[in-house]
Amino acid sequence: MSSPTQLIITRQRRAILEELDKLTSHPTADEVFRIVRTRLPHISLGTVYRNLEILSDAGLIRRLRTAGEPMRFDANVANHSHIRCLGCGRVDDAEVEPAECFRVSPDAAPGYEITGFVIELMGYCAECRMGSAKD
Numbered sequence: 001m002s003s004p005t006q007l008i009i010t011r012q013r014r015a016i017l018e019e020l021d022k023l024t025s026h027p028t029a030d031e032v033f034r035i036v037r038t039r040l041p042h043i044s045l046g047t048v049y050r051n052l053e054i055l056s057d058a059g060l061i062r063r064l065r066t067a068g069e070p071m072r073f074d075a076n077v078a079n080h081s082h083i084r085c086l087g088c089g090r091v092d093d094a095e096v097e098p099a100e101c102f103r104v105s106p107d108a109a110p111g112y113e114i115t116g117f118v119i120e121l122m123g124y125c126a127e128c129r130m131g132s133a134k135d
Helices: 011-022 029-037 045-057 126-134
Strands: 062-064 072-074 081-085 091-094 120-123
Touching: 011 029, 011 045, 029 045, 045 062
Parallel strands: 081 120
Antiparallel strands: 062 072, 081 091
16 A cells, blocks of 8 residues: 555546646646546546646646636646736746745735745737737
8 A cells, every 4th residue: 555645646647647748728627638538538527627636736736726717737836927818818837036026025914924925927818919909
């Protein structure tokens, strides 16, 4: 039997990890399901949701939570920022050095120990900008 800190990489988990690693689009669970289903036709949506949660809890992938938007997943677990398109909801990596653009005062949140922060840039992707130029 494996120890609690050792995660068994099942066929389903391997497929999810491999497909996420190919993508830079930070897909939702439903998008991951549609992609992985081409490799594993009998996989269920529940299995994908459950395994995304397990892989995220194990630190092998990252959950991206955005207010009012579906949760997205990222194979890149290194600390980095994102940009979200306000038109289509697409999420991409953004090259931001947080220490250079955001300073937190020790008094910013009395009673809290601040352990980090998330920067999310917002704008319009090239496709949405091109689409609005046609209208």
